[in-house]
Amino acid sequence: MRRLCLILGDQLNRDSTLFNEFDPQQDQLWMAEVQAESQHVWSHKQRIAVFLAAMRHFAAALRAEALPLDYLVLGEHHFASLSAALAATLEQSQPEEVWLVRPGDYRVLGEIVQVCREQDIPLRQLTDKHFLSTPGEFKTWVGAKQPRMEFWYRVLRKRYAILMAGDKPVGGKWNYDHDNRGTFGKAGPENLPPPTLFAADEVTQTVLQTVQQHFPDHPGELERLHWPVTPGQAQQVLARFFEQVLPHFGQYQDAMWTGQPFLYHALIASALNLKLLDPLTVIQQAEQHYHTGAAPLAAVEGFIRQILGWREYVRGLYWLHMPDWYGMNALAAERDLPDFYWTGDTEMNCLRESIGQTLRYGYAHHIQRLMVTGLFAQLYGVQPQQVHAWYLAVYVDAVEWVELPNTLGMSQYADGGIMASKPYIASGNYINKMSNYCRHCRFKPAQAVGAEACPFTTLFWDFLARHEARFAGHPRMGFMLKNLQRKSAEERAAIQEQAVQFYARSC
Template identity: 50%
Template sequence: MSAGQRLIVVLGDQLDRRGPLLDGLDAARDTVWMTEAVAEAERGPVHQQRLVLFFSAMRHLRDELRARGINVRYRCIEDAPVGSSDQGLADHLRADIAHLQPDTVVMMEAGDWGIEHGLQDAVRASGATLDWRRDSHFLASRESFACWAAGRKSLTLEYFYRSMRKRHAVLMEGDQPAGGAWNFDKDNRAAFGRDGPGELPPHPRFQPDTTTREVIDRVLERYGDHPGDARDFDQPVTPDQAQRALDDFIRYRLPRFGTWQDAIWVGDPLLYHARLSTSLNLHLLDPRDCLERAEAAYHRGEAPLNAVEGFVRQILGWREFIRGIYWLKMPDYAEGNALDHHERLPSFYWDGETEMACVADAMAAVLRHGYAHHIQRLMVLGLFAQLYGAHPYAFHEWHMALYLDAVDWVSLPNALGMSQFGDGGVVGTKPYCASGAYISRMSNACGQCRYDPGQATGERACPFTTFYWEFLDRHEERLGHNRRLQFQYRNLHRKSKAQRAAIREQAMRLREQLAADSGSGGRG
């Protein structure tokens, strides 16, 4: 590269064509640098469709840039030898800076603390100038979140969410929230009746083009023994496709999304959910477009307020809040293990083979789609891992490996924090613990299961219920004072010493059996 040349670093979750990295590219002086993260797949089992998503979306951007006359330095999986897990992104960047000798390396805030710092170190060690850019995809900058959090005894989503609604004038009527309330969550917890959800609008499927088919073939050749099946891939990989997915959600699912967003129905994992998280987290879709389209649907009378507010809360509230927590608390946050849990994940988290109907159904969705909606993540798969005693970081690693939409900034606070209470109360004020009765209330799974959610001991005891009571018993000294768990502990105290001893015995046998089965159960 000649004098004045720039190397523009674009990561796999930074694919916004209008963002700070690609806006104003100069074909005469700029080279875009992109590298497929082969090391992630080489370290352990990763969902095949996750690899297809990232690699195909990246290659589509690469080809668009080259068609515009932009030089792209691109490393793909075909370039890396099998077993090259020791070569990370920073290693590749260091080598390419040494070869290309740019004057300036342009980088944007990453979605992973370790990757960001590794890449920064590589640039600084090279002697090139680092041109650092803020990620304008998000509506709350890292600095603005830190200012909001400063001096607060606790970081509560609801207060942050209200401040974001006001700041960005979303669902507001003057200085008051639309409909006179900030939060309509109480209207968004319905379960389907005996007849189920009825006829559901079909979710859009995006047939692989030539580029995606090539990636599918490479993934099958190299990672065909990894979870999932690359041939089932049907996700958006370009901004145009992501926009079509948003159009479809606003028209066909948003009107009923709110009411049923917490419901589970065996065999129907997608229901009324948007399934836009992959496009949002890869920056193929702008969250502002999602907010504007949803609010416009409300004002046109095409979607009720409880549905629109629930959708807005996930994007403008929870998504921004989680990112703020991540960057405020890292890197120490990743070490959190407030409940001192150390078990490996049972093997069914990788192969889906279990007699628990709710878990089998959720894992079927994960293995088929690389997706499960938030209640299946939190209150089925996450709940079992927590009650069982899985190491919170192992659960995060599993989540990163199996879900298409997982990026470190969103996975760590959700998986280690909210789901496993590894952060001790930063994200949520109490562990999300429940017995099989909750799952029975929210789904039809228990009617198809050999276990009885009402029993904690005996042959038909539901593992969720057994581990729930044993979890409360085991952590009474640690959690018994939590005011949000007082109802649960009062119920525990109604059980006799003999009942509690029998539950502990049942839990011990079950844990030993699951631990024995999980000897080859993947990472963690």
């Protein structure tokens, strides 16, 4: 064998560079389903099923092209980990080289490098053409400056001529984020388009049984799969988004509503991350909706910014700061993740709603992740690595290169400011403004002390008090700290006492 070409579970794009020089006469494709990839974090059943179903559909498509593929099926081999499976294949087939598109995950890359080294077989890493920038380009661009998403986004807007009029942004502004803070008002969202669902074909049916059989005690529901697992299905999800949702995208991006898990979100992150969708095509199609007048500029720009801006930026940061990022804990947070993160069993309605839908669908939208589950963990002082393990486990779109920066960086400030210039913190009043969760909660968002005090509000003030010295002089924390300092000594003592009682109770 000349080359063994590895395809990982999140590398399911047929236009991958792996196929460029592939010769079916001399080379072999290799894919493996292994238990450890679903167990290194306690993965949600929907997440496991999405990966396995998408992998099996991709394998079927490769076989239909008569490409030589060695595919290890879960339960039909005894290898516990990816490295064990790969080591056995290499020993047996002795290829001249191993080829691999750069993995999205530092841990997986390390495993593969080590196995190849142990077997003394050269490993060639190929550029991942799915992304619109490379980690190397990002590193060069960063140089010695403090990188911010907005400026990398502008570089890529220009490079791919997206929403550009010559060298100026269409409409005169790069960013319409200010137009994106809408709430639903008392009546709530109306006529929301339902998500696209697919009947499970035979491949998916078998995967659902496999997951129930091999991972019965894993979190999450799996009566049916809610997510696309083929490029065709992913296109249908995208078409629904463009036709029915995009015009409202930015406007309600930060809003939340009881019983409405999907609102005006695209629901494409898992399809993008498994590479069932090509990001540049998605971006260009979105842009067309602006040019044809089907969607306003603010909505289209807001959507494109998520993919061309945030998605590329977090990947650049991930590779720039790994492996150091993983261990960071700038705020010295040491509490355990409360058990209710795995059950949704809590009196706090915002958390009950956000975690409940997470367990049902493997999905919560960005503001639920950042400003409900992430916010609580940060205010409560949960050890960031436990928060990271939870986010990596419970979302269908969770892959480490995107999850880790969002969790340890944006949501927990564990990196001390690599990703976010200040902690994303707020009291219960923010959740009250952006949702109707508080209306159905026994706590009162404006109250920091007393029997009905909202834990978010108590812990918000307590967080500021705990970290007052650290953030003194921080240009973007001054306003919050001044509000804290306006409180009398008695008020501060009462808040602290309330927080101590809350920590002492099992929540």
